[in-house]
Amino acid sequence: MRVWQDDRLARVALSRIVEPGHPGFLASVSSIGAVETLQQLADSHPDLAELQGETQARSDGLEPERVLATAARQGIRFVIPTDDEWPTQLADLEHPRVQGRGGVPVGLWVRGPQRLDTLAGSVAVVGARTATGYGGSVAAEIAATVAREGHPIISGAAFGIDQAAHRGALGSDASTVAVLACGADRIYPSAHRDLIEHLAARHAVISEAPPGWSPMRVRFLSRNRLIAALSRGTVVVEAALRSGALNTANWAQQLNRTVMGVPGPVGSAQSQGVHQLIRAGAAHLVTSGPEVLEMVAEAGQHLLEIPRGPETLRDQLSLVDRQVLDAVPVSRGVASDSIARTAGVGPTAVLAVLERLQEVGLVRQEGSGWRLAGLALP
Amino acid sequence: MRVWQDDRLARVALSRIVEPGHPGFLASVSSIGAVETLQQLADSHPDLAELQGETQARSDGLEPERVLATAARQGIRFVIPTDDEWPTQLADLEHPRVQGRGGVPVGLWVRGPQRLDTLAGSVAVVGARTATGYGGSVAAEIAATVAREGHPIISGAAFGIDQAAHRGALGSDASTVAVLACGADRIYPSAHRDLIEHLAARHAVISEAPPGWSPMRVRFLSRNRLIAALSRGTVVVEAALRSGALNTANWAQQLNRTVMGVPGPVGSAQSQGVHQLIRAGAAHLVTSGPEVLEMVAEAGQHLLEIPRGPETLRDQLSLVDRQVLDAVPVSRGVASDSIARTAGVGPTAVLAVLERLQEVGLVRQEGSGWRLAGLALP
Known part of the structure; x- marks a missing residue:
């Protein structure tokens, strides 16, 4: 078996002789280089003994320069x-x-x-x-x-x-x-x-x-x-x-x-x-x-916002408006006094808020009570 | 506001007076008990000041025994x-x-x-x-x-x-x-x-x-x-x-x-x-x-096997059979000598294996070469 002294030609030869990803063999190339690994194969070195059968037939008549030239074409x-x-x-x-x-x-x-x-x-x-x-x-x-x-x-x-x-x-x-x-x-x-x-x-x-x-x-x-x-x-x-x-x-x-x-x-x-x-x-x-x-990505690039749902009408309300809205029942209506108690808001203030919420379609009156409406429904 | 001295009745009263999940209030019940919390509400204790408006209306005319009796019905x-x-x-x-x-x-x-x-x-x-x-x-x-x-x-x-x-x-x-x-x-x-x-x-x-x-x-x-x-x-x-x-x-x-x-x-x-x-x-x-x-589940119960795909014909092969199978091309056939080199198996042994693999339908002959067949195709 011939040993090419040029690194590239030795590597072409090895590429043609040994299977891709052969673990022991690639470790040898990494540690002692391609030319020396080829030399050990030619010398039937015991470290590469398991490769002998495989390499013999594949190295017969191998001409790395021709392999490169054919590939280039x-x-x-x-x-x-x-x-x-x-x-x-x-x-x-x-x-x-x-x-x-x-x-x-x-x-x-x-x-x-x-x-x-x-x-x-x-x-x-x-x-x-x-x-x-x-x-x-x-x-x-x-x-x-x-x-x-x-x-x-x-x-x-x-x-x-x-x-x-x-x-x-x-x-x-x-x-x-x-x-x-x-x-x-x-x-x-x-x-x-x-x-x-x-x-x-x-x-x-x-x-x-x-x-x-x-x-x-x-x-x-x-x-x-x-x-x-x-x-x-x-x-x-x-x-x-x-x-x-x-x-x-x-x-x-x-x-x-x-x-x-x-x-x-x-x-x-x-x-x-x-x-x-x-x-x-x-x-x-x-x-x-x-x-x-x-x-x-590199640090500092492409960092995403944590996705949130789309902003709703509720997001735009003041804190007290939201407290009242959260205290309006989803099903049948209840009296504004009861909503005031649940929300922790005074009974007069609650009426002003409820009317504001009604204008934007978030609550509606039902009989003598109030309930959620439209977009506020869960 | 009345204060019931019985724990259950006091809790019924509190349940009717304060909103579910009211944080400060529930912390008070946990630390000093229901009766004492009710007492503090009745006394307008400053720790529970924010609850005063809410509780006043709700405690008017409250009769916990009747609430329990109605619920029971x-x-x-x-x-x-x-x-x-x-x-x-x-x-x-x-x-x-x-x-x-x-x-x-x-x-x-x-x-x-x-x-x-x-x-x-x-x-x-x-x-x-x-x-x-x-x-x-x-x-x-x-x-x-x-x-x-x-x-x-x-x-x-x-x-x-x-x-x-x-x-x-x-x-x-x-x-x-x-x-x-x-x-x-x-x-x-x-x-x-x-x-x-x-x-x-x-x-x-x-x-x-x-x-x-x-x-x-x-x-x-x-x-x-x-x-x-x-x-x-x-x-x-x-x-x-x-x-x-x-x-x-x-x-x-x-x-x-x-x-x-x-x-x-x-x-x-x-x-x-x-x-x-x-x-x-x-x-x-x-x-x-x-x-x-x-x-x-409790430790020791319901632990699952890590799921694997179904066992294939390939799983049942011997190591050498598998080495040969892995070296048979998926597209056009190659000669058995070449398969032997790739698999690292002797040229005579490889033929016996290839014939065995052909019998179970994993490889087939194509011209003078061998290629994968049937279930072995990726």
């Missing part, structure tokens, strides 16, 4: 940690708290003009492939609002929520990128050819897997960690129990990113996973794009 | 703190942390056979008067499930969620009581005559206000504190911003009761208040009766 570049545009937030994948198929990728294959360092403030919007119309429209609204404020939307180009999120951001004429489980030249799902080609033409399609590689379950799991790690926060919009979107949320939580969940009807299977996340304290409940912005 | 008893059935959990209303129209009632007017000490494990289910069909059915399901396990359901007999909660419990042939803002002899809203009469005949209708008193806004607010204080937990099912149900939730929170909220579609105005409660950390998200039971 497909409009795909290979971005590595020493490149200016490298998304430095991925360093968190090296943190000891991160378990499973973790580790910083040896590089990212990118098709499209958008630089990866623009993703520092990005927000992931993920969820069920079998989304409901409700979930799709909420995902699109959130993506549109968040992207419009300059936070690129990251998702996985899948059916359902992913698609709605990309389209929401595109509808705002804002940035959105897809991270794929297959090579950046591949289209999966094939029904999303137009969407993925559009993202590649205007923004970016990103993959840890080299061009040509197929989408398979194990690669979706490592792909999910990248969606979580690239973004500042992850919004889960609809996820059944055991949904892949929960795997992304779990990555985001491990990485100390902000995890958010959109609630839905309790009888909807597609909201069950999200409700569990919120119940477990693993996700903040969010109901709109502005609430997502509030959670991912 | 209406099937209404007056329960006071020294009675066996007194709900001792109301003592929390005296706690200094409780603000607003707080305080322990001087007594409760009760119409119906159910003893108030049966409410120790009760659960309040409250919410929007203008509930949606969704909210109504969730409220009924929660009330039915919780009541069936021996936790009486407390609500306010109003339109919408209140009604659905009472009916849900009644449908389980279980206990439910209404706390009213008007006298226990009154029917409000009048459309709920059948419901309220049924509760009075089989369970209980409770009020802090004496028989005959009208429902008015100020009494709804003090009534809400009783719903919260009588119950072990309050479930809010749908509440618009500024809904009265949020006032009940606020009381429950002040009283250190468990506050729960049912989520709904984010575009529904009736769920907005509940979502705000959950977002503010003031309510736990619950989606079903069993989840409410888990929160209000």
Whole structure:
């Protein structure tokens, strides 16, 4: 097995030899570098023994320069940690708290003009492939609002929520990128050819897997960690129990990113996973794009007013008017003296107030008594 | 003004003289007793000065014995703190942390056979008067499930969620009581005559206000504190911003009761208040009766399994079978050698596994390659 002494070529070789997200292997690259890791593989170093079978066949006839040249012809570049545009937030994948198929990728294959360092403030919007119309429209609204404020939307180009999120951001004429489980030249799902080609033409399609590689379950799991790690926060919009979107949320939580969940009807299977996340304290409940912005924005930006209902006629009353109004019965009328006692107001004063309230339609006379009317009715 | 020396008669008199939930006054009753408070009122004691106007008219001609006798003819008893059935959990209303129209009632007017000490494990289910069909059915399901396990359901007999909660419990042939803002002899809203009469005949209708008193806004607010204080937990099912149900939730929170909220579609105005409660950390998200039971039950009862999706064929596979399955592409087929490399399995072993997976319908051959099939498709 050949060992390339150039860091970029060594990384291309490693990207082609080892599966995305292979934990032990990526830890080795992070600690001793790509060239030295390749050297250890060539030397059949015992630390990498479990990789020997996998690497042997894949390294036969491998020519990294040709891989790069072919990728370049497909409009795909290979971005590595020493490149200016490298998304430095991925360093968190090296943190000891991160378990499973973790580790910083040896590089990212990118098709499209958008630089990866623009993703520092990005927000992931993920969820069920079998989304409901409700979930799709909420995902699109959130993506549109968040992207419009300059936070690129990251998702996985899948059916359902992913698609709605990309389209929401595109509808705002804002940035959105897809991270794929297959090579950046591949289209999966094939029904999303137009969407993925559009993202590649205007923004970016990103993959840890080299061009040509197929989408398979194990690669979706490592792909999910990248969606979580690239973004500042992850919004889960609809996820059944055991949904892949929960795997992304779990990555985001491990990485100390902000995890958010959109609630839905309790009888909807597609909201069950999200409700569990919120119940477990693993996700903040969010109901709109502005609430997502509030959670991912820099301090001092996007803080929302706590929502109140619309101001009512009652809000505009003086304190004594309100005391009297609160003491007027909702059903059959009672005498003004009784209202005066309940309100703690004198019997003469109460009449003046009641007449004022009658003028604005809040109370009315009924026989010899007074009762609530119109807008004041509960 | 006369001063009755008997505690019960003094309390009847006070109940007729002062508004429900009058804070300073109830604090006085708690600290010096009913007879002494009445005495101070009669003496125009400066501590109770603000009550003088209110009390004067109401105490004229008051005869507590006759009030009790009239109530008894209406099937209404007056329960006071020294009675066996007194709900001792109301003592929390005296706690200094409780603000607003707080305080322990001087007594409760009760119409119906159910003893108030049966409410120790009760659960309040409250919410929007203008509930949606969704909210109504969730409220009924929660009330039915919780009541069936021996936790009486407390609500306010109003339109919408209140009604659905009472009916849900009644449908389980279980206990439910209404706390009213008007006298226990009154029917409000009048459309709920059948419901309220049924509760009075089989369970209980409770009020802090004496028989005959009208429902008015100020009494709804003090009534809400009783719903919260009588119950072990309050479930809010749908509440618009500024809904009265949020006032009940606020009381429950002040009283250190468990506050729960049912989520709904984010575009529904009736769920907005509940979502705000959950977002503010003031309510736990619950989606079903069993989840409410888990929160209000004694330790060791009703703890739920964390819900998982249904077990799939994949769950039943051996580790090596799963490794291979995870390495089979979801779209076009790839050769078994390539799958072997991805899975880290030998090229001969992989074929045996692939054939086994084909037999159970999880993969299929396509040309010279293999791809996922049937249930294994994401």
